[in-house]
Amino acid sequence: MRQSLSARARAIAAPTYEDFPLPPGAVDLRGDHAPSPVAGLLAEAWRSSAARTHELVTYSDPQGSLSLREEIAGRFSVKPDAVLVTAGASEAIMIALLLVADAGGRIALSRPGFPAYEQLARCIGLEVVSYDPAVPAAIQVGGLPSPPSAIVTVSPHNPTGFALEEAPGDGAARERPWSVRDISHAPEPLLGAGDWTDQEHDMLIFSFSKGLRIPALRVGCLIARDLETMRAATALKTHLSMAVSIPVQRFLLTLLRDPELPNLIRSQQQLYARNRLVITDAIRAANSLSLVGGEAGTHLVVRGRDREGEVALWSRLGHAGIGGLPGSVFAAPYACVRLSYGQTAADIDRSGTRIASL
Numbered sequence: 001m002r003q004s005l006s007a008r009a010r011a012i013a014a015p016t017y018e019d020f021p022l023p024p025g026a027v028d029l030r031g032d033h034a035p036s037p038v039a040g041l042l043a044e045a046w047r048s049s050a051a052r053t054h055e056l057v058t059y060s061d062p063q064g065s066l067s068l069r070e071e072i073a074g075r076f077s078v079k080p081d082a083v084l085v086t087a088g089a090s091e092a093i094m095i096a097l098l099l100v101a102d103a104g105g106r107i108a109l110s111r112p113g114f115p116a117y118e119q120l121a122r123c124i125g126l127e128v129v130s131y132d133p134a135v136p137a138a139i140q141v142g143g144l145p146s147p148p149s150a151i152v153t154v155s156p157h158n159p160t161g162f163a164l165e166e167a168p169g170d171g172a173a174r175e176r177p178w179s180v181r182d183i184s185h186a187p188e189p190l191l192g193a194g195d196w197t198d199q200e201h202d203m204l205i206f207s208f209s210k211g212l213r214i215p216a217l218r219v220g221c222l223i224a225r226d227l228e229t230m231r232a233a234t235a236l237k238t239h240l241s242m243a244v245s246i247p248v249q250r251f252l253l254t255l256l257r258d259p260e261l262p263n264l265i266r267s268q269q270q271l272y273a274r275n276r277l278v279i280t281d282a283i284r285a286a287n288s289l290s291l292v293g294g295e296a297g298t299h300l301v302v303r304g305r306d307r308e309g310e311v312a313l314w315s316r317l318g319h320a321g322i323g324g325l326p327g328s329v330f331a332a333p334y335a336c337v338r339l340s341y342g343q344t345a346a347d348i349d350r351s352g353t354r355i356a357s358l
């Protein structure tokens with residue numbers, strides 16, 4: 001008989017939407033279903049970036065093609081050397097976690113929080129110190145007697161939609177924790193050049209799959225201006241997935257260079273702002289619900305009044321025609337349900353009426 005699965009493999013959890021089925025007739029607010037802002041550009045960009053056969057029999061530079069890194073670098077006001085093109089932001093998350101602590105080290109993560117951080121951190125033997133995503137993390141964990149090696153912040157936050165400016169840390173302190181900032185839900189990198197270079201952030205993580213709403217693309221990036229960090233990140237990427245394919249990188253480059261992109265992203269942001277208002281107003285109008293976040297991004301968290309349990313709240317929303325995801329998927333320390341308002345305006349209007357009646 002062979003050995004059993006590793007304890008880490010047995011402990012890993014990766015629930016899918018199918019684990020939380022939609023009741024018949026419910027509006028699906030479990031994930032983002034708004035049309036892609038670049039839907040009208042995809043066919044032509046795909047045609048023009050089709051693989052040339054020699055590209056199918058070769059690897060790309062593991063760090064990413066220079067032309068794509070130059071394009072991304074301009075959007076983060078860094079040099080192309082500071083950009084690592086990754087297989088979605090998911091791969092950048094794994095790389096960042098491997099860079100900032102050894103097994104047995106501590107890392108500060110928000111609860112609730114995007115599940116990949118907590119699942120992968122535990123998998124590689126890190127101890128998690130949790131903080132509330134409504135309050136700057138540095139304030140909550142800065143004074144701990146045994147500070148974490150790294151603080152991860154996600155803003156706009158998934159699942160609560162909080163948008164936080166981090167509190168300034170002590171830039172002069174030599175042993176301050178690493179600061180890893182996940183901005184996968186921020187529109188700025190798709191709108192044009194932005195300055196993210198303030199000293200408090202050692203690494204930025206961004207998802208082009210999310211921002212462009214083309215999850216099949218599997219392209220993200222890790223930005224780190226420190227060359228030693230980037231060298232190690234690139235070495236890790238080489239062993240994790242070697243390289244993002246050349247045709248996919250060219251496809252992304254074509255989309256990023258399209259002069260229409262900023263307008264398309266702005267319209268999408270207007271849709272989200274409008275949807276957010278409909279849903280937050282509906283929650284405030286409901287007698288039995290309260291709102292946790294919902295300032296930016298596409299997600300927010302709702303709680304039941306009177307200490308209602310998670311399963312009861314999730315089922316009650318389902319019966320009212322609202323499909324969400326239970327907060328335990330995000331390690332929430334309280335009973336709640338995540339709702340995504342990244343939907344069509346028509347679906348959000350239907351949802352608003354149903355939520356307000358609860």
Ligand SMILES: Cc1ncc(COP(=O)(O)O)c(C=O)c1O
Nearest residue numbers: 088089090114158184207209220
């Ligand atoms: C905060 C955050 N980071 C990273 C990711 C992963 O993005 P990708 O699909 O590019 O791997 C997600 C996906 O939902 C996310 O919400």
